[in-house]
Amino acid sequence: MTVAVACAAACAALTAVPAQAHGPQGAEGEQRVPHWAVKDTGAPDVRFRGLAALSRDTAWAAGTLGTVLRTTDGGRTWRPAAGDPPAYRSGVAWLPHSRTAAIAVGPTGTDLTTDGGRTWRTVDTGSYDTVDCTPDRGCWAAGEKGRVARLEQ
Structure with missing residues (x-):
């Protein structure tokens, strides 16, 4: 298609x-x-490449300059994650059945937070551009050179 x-x-x-x-x-x-109702993030110098929505009101946006922002009020306000991932991340997704765990991917690796973005731990160094997770706890990432991967425990 x-x-x-x-x-x-x-x-x-x-x-x-x-x-x-x-x-x-x-x-x-x-x-x-x-x-689309555009929401001002207050970060005009950032190019957002990834977005993960947990609900109508709660979402994270990941972009250039190592920026990860979070809204919990439908986009009226955006706050930086308490601790950004260690490098640029182009994709972010909420882990299934969690309100505080997310995964972020980029050209230099994959990072995981389990505390709402206060801390990030690198779990892989492969290059990925986008990530998505499903309700049945499946997470998939895709990137350059035809690479597609499923997150394994």
Whole structure:
């Protein structure tokens, strides 16, 4: 499947959701279309490459300059993780069934926090660009040279 076909399918699925899922109706009963509501992180010099949402209100963003920010109020405020990973990380994901554990990946390794970002421990030195975890405790990372990996205990 090409990227264009995948994007078209995702957009079609999103817009096929019943009207009540889109929120209130606009003027004269027209349906509102989903849109991005930009949230100011207060970090204009950072290019965010990874984002992990735990809920509608709680998310982490990882980016350049070794920056990891966290919001717990739907993006109204963003705070730096108490301790950033030791190097640039391009992807971040919440570990399943935890509100304080996350994994961050980048070109120089993988780091793990189990205390809400106060401390990070390097667990791998492989180069990865993105990471995602599933509810059944599966975590996957992907990167350069066709590399895809599953996190093992």
